[in-house]
Amino acid sequence: MQLNPINALTNGDSGFTTALILLIIFAMSFLMNFTDIPQRIQLMRWSRNIRARLYQLEQMIFSAKNKASEFFRSMGLNNPRGIIDGFLNNFFVIEPVSIEPTDIIKRLDHLIRSRDTMVKKYVEEVMSDKGKVERENATVVLEIVRLLHMVYKIIKHYYLTALKHNNWVLMMQLALSMPQIMRELEAVHKALDAFSTGKPVGDSAGALVAAKLIGQATRREIAEDTVMAEVMFDGRKLVVIKAEGPGATVGKPGEAIEKLVERLGYRPSRIITVDAALKLEGEESGEIAFGSGAAIGDPGPEKIRIERVATKCGAALDAVVIKMSIEEAINEMTKEIAEGCMKALETIKKIIKERTKPSDTVVVIGVGNSVGVF
Amino acid sequence: MLKMQFSDMLFLLLILLLLLPLIISMLTSRQRKQVELPKKTFTIIECIKGDYKETREFRLGDFVGKVVGTCKNCGSDLVISLIYTEVQKIPGARSRTSQHSKSHICSSTLITYLHHYEFII
Numbered sequence: 001m002q003l004n005p006i007n008a009l010t011n012g013d014s015g016f017t018t019a020l021i022l023l024i025i026f027a028m029s030f031l032m033n034f035t036d037i038p039q040r041i042q043l044m045r046w047s048r049n050i051r052a053r054l055y056q057l058e059q060m061i062f063s064a065k066n067k068a069s070e071f072f073r074s075m076g077l078n079n080p081r082g083i084i085d086g087f088l089n090n091f092f093v094i095e096p097v098s099i100e101p102t103d104i105i106k107r108l109d110h111l112i113r114s115r116d117t118m119v120k121k122y123v124e125e126v127m128s129d130k131g132k133v134e135r136e137n138a139t140v141v142l143e144i145v146r147l148l149h150m151v152y153k154i155i156k157h158y159y160l161t162a163l164k165h166n167n168w169v170l171m172m173q174l175a176l177s178m179p180q181i182m183r184e185l186e187a188v189h190k191a192l193d194a195f196s197t198g199k200p201v202g203d204s205a206g207a208l209v210a211a212k213l214i215g216q217a218t219r220r221e222i223a224e225d226t227v228m229a230e231v232m233f234d235g236r237k238l239v240v241i242k243a244e245g246p247g248a249t250v251g252k253p254g255e256a257i258e259k260l261v262e263r264l265g266y267r268p269s270r271i272i273t274v275d276a277a278l279k280l281e282g283e284e285s286g287e288i289a290f291g292s293g294a295a296i297g298d299p300g301p302e303k304i305r306i307e308r309v310a311t312k313c314g315a316a317l318d319a320v321v322i323k324m325s326i327e328e329a330i331n332e333m334t335k336e337i338a339e340g341c342m343k344a345l346e347t348i349k350k351i352i353k354e355r356t357k358p359s360d361t362v363v364v365i366g367v368g369n370s371v372g373v374f
Numbered sequence: 375m376l377k378m379q380f381s382d383m384l385f386l387l388l389i390l391l392l393l394l395p396l397i398i399s400m401l402t403s404r405q406r407k408q409v410e411l412p413k414k415t416f417t418i419i420e421c422i423k424g425d426y427k428e429t430r431e432f433r434l435g436d437f438v439g440k441v442v443g444t445c446k447n448c449g450s451d452l453v454i455s456l457i458y459t460e461v462q463k464i465p466g467a468r469s470r471t472s473q474h475s476k477s478h479i480c481s482s483t484l485i486t487y488l489h490h491y492e493f494i495i
Contacts, residue, residue, distance in 0.1 A: 017381045021388060069397035197434060199415055200457050208456075211439055216422060216451070330416060332459035372457055374439030 024121075043168045046175035050159050053178045057152045060189050064145045071141055071196040075130060083126045087142045088149050091119055109192035109301035110202035133180030133198070136247030137371065140195045144188055151185060195248055195331045200372035202328040206275040207294075207373045208321075208341045210242035210347065210366020222259055226251035233349070235358030239266060245370030253296065253365045260363065261309050268315045269360040273306065274344055274352060275367035276329050277336075286340030287323040288347055295319035296367045306365070315363075317349055320344050333372075406422045420455040421445035432457060 031037050065084055072080035093115045096107040123135050123142070130138070155174065162170035194201050200208060217240075219227040225244045230237060239260060243251030252272075261265045275295040279285060294306040294317060310317040322340040348364060356360055416430035423449045436454055442451045 017379075017385050021381070021385050024388070033423045042387065197432075198437060199459070208438060216453075246439070331411065335460050338456055338458040349488060366434065371439045374437055 022367055023158055024350050028313060032117070034264065038169045042250070043166065043171055046171045047159070049175050050155070050171070050178060052151070053182055054159065056158060056182065057148070057155065057185065060185060061145070061148050061152055063136065063146050064189055064192055065179075067192045067196065068141050068145050071192075072138070074141045075127070075138075084142065084143055084145055086126075087122065088146055091122070091201075093116060098299075105301055105304050108299060112299065112301065121136045133247035136249050138199055139197055140369075141192060142250040142316065144192050144195065147188055148185060152198070155181070162191070167226060167256070169339060180304040183368060184326060190327075191330040194330075195371060198246060198372050199249075200333045201369060202337050203276045203330065203369045204322070204333060204371055204373050205322040205337055205344070206273075206366040206368035207242045207245060207370040208338075208366070209274045209322075209344050210240050210364060211241045211373050212341070212345050213238060213348070213364055214242070221252030225249040225257040226253060226256045228256060228260065233362075234353055235351055236356055236363045237359075238352070239268070239361065240366065241363065241365045242366040242373075243368070243370035246372055246374045248369055248371035250298075250303060250367075250369050253367055254298075257309050257363060258305045262314060266361055267313055269313075269365040270316050270318065270352075270356050271306065271310050271313075271363045271365065273316040273347055273367055274318060274320040274322075276324055278329070279323035279325055282365070283323055284336070285324050285328055286336035286338075286343070287322065288340060288343045289323065290320045290347055290351070293317055293319050295321050314360070316355070320347050327351075413459050414462060415457065415459045417454055418456040418458075419452050421448065421450050425447050426452065427450075428475045430453055 032147060065081070069080035070085055070285075072083055072193040078084065093111055096104055096111060098104060120135075123139050127135050129139060155178075158170060158174050161167065161176065191201065193199075204325075212233060214229040215231065217231045219229045220226040221244070222241065226237055226241060227244050228241045230239055232238070239259070241253055241256045243249050257271070261268070273293075273295040277289070277295065277298065279287065294303050294310075296303045296306065307317065309315075320338060322344050324337055325338075328337060328355075330336060352362055409460055417432045417436045417461045419428045419430070420426065423445070426445045436457060438457055439453055440454045442454060445449065447450055488490050
């Protein structure tokens with residue numbers, strides 16, 4: 001009787017070989033079906049995958065910090081690393097109590113404003129001799145580095161938790177989400193270039209359309225970092241509102257329209273909001289769509305103000321959106337989106353001509369970041 | 375000499391079958407290196423009366439609405455009217471965003487019908 005499988009193979013003892021094959025199949029099927037070995041193997045594979053992504057993320061943060069340091073150094077600041085490190089772990093916001101919804105919007109608005117003021121003061125302290133535009137762009141640069149750092153910490157937390165508790169479901173969820181997370185973080189990382197050089201980004205689409213409508217008309221500040229201008233178009237009075245620019249700010253369009261109606265006594269017959277919107281996979285960038293409602297992606301306080309003003313005045317609320325991906329929204333404005341802005345401008349003009357009468361007052365709000373757009 | 379019978383070949387085939395998924399998995403799990411396409415940012419300068427237009431490369435300090443000079447033809451202000459970035463096309467290189475499979479398009483069309491809301495940012 002031959003017991004050596006190598007001999008069995010070379011000498012062609014078919015009976016033994018068949019028995020060996022059956023034994024292997026049986027053993028493997030037992031191991032795969034009645035033990036947690038497959039999960040452990042997958043856990044190892046997923047954890048290796050996440051470790052590699054975390055390493056990539058570390059490199060990304062390192063590069064982002066270097067770029068931010070370079071940006072601050074180019075402005076003549078002495079301790080750029082100190083400025084970045086002082087910002088990284090601070091300036092979080094704790095959500096307001098939501099089980100008691102009374103005045104939640106007011107409380108949320110208050111918290112957001114308090115946080116914004118705190119950030120502004122920090123940037124003013126470290127860049128006291130710089131202009132408003134530089135300070136606004138620097139704030140976004142700091143926010144980008146902070147976001148990358150925060151996401152890295154959260155991913156690392158879930159990874160270590162899954163590893164600690166052998167939680168393969170958590171590890172699997174994290175591993176499967178990582179490609180999408182990484183794609184978005186890469187876009188955030190690239191956004192540093194646009195904001196540090198002051199180029200318009202995809203999200204500046206709304207502000208760009210508003211700027212086109214304003215042209216050379218006189219502007220005046222109506223709310224914090226927000227300007228308004230009056231222009232005549234086809235016999236209608238247009239009141240255009242946008243973030244101040246050309247620094248990176250989104251302004252307070254809700255507060256602006258509230259002041260316009262309640263303090264300055266304007267009675268618009270139509271309010272048109274124009275903003276960037278996320279496209280669905282398969283849709284073309286720069287596509288235009290219009291509908292009803294307030295096109296603004298804030299956490300709530302600004303949007304509710306626009307809705308309340310429209311309801312109070314009985315004004316129709318139109319939304320014109322320019323489609324783009326999340327990567328395009330935070331990176332330099334592409335030609336397709338710039339062309340989309342021109343189409344959006346024509347759509348707004350068409351809406352004004354077709355749905356309002358001469359001598360009506362129409363408010364157009366260009367929502368979005370005003371980086372690179374005055 | 376090596377004598378191969380049917381059962382031996384079956385044994386080798388089994389080993390190959392076991393190894394095959396492993397090799398496929400290893401090959402497909404490796405990240406495909408993406409080609410980073412070079413980008414160029416352009417600034418369009420226009421006369422406010424519309425009788426002059428110029429396109430040049432972006433310079434630090436440019437922003438839409440900035441007055442950069444006076445028109446040679448009419449003496450009006452020359453204003454930056456647009457700033458946009460174009461991805462330079464390299465023959466054979468795959469762009470990161472423009473690849474959509476047919477099934478992708480079909481499923482996204484379905485989603486478009488199901489959702490009536492836009493995701494405003």
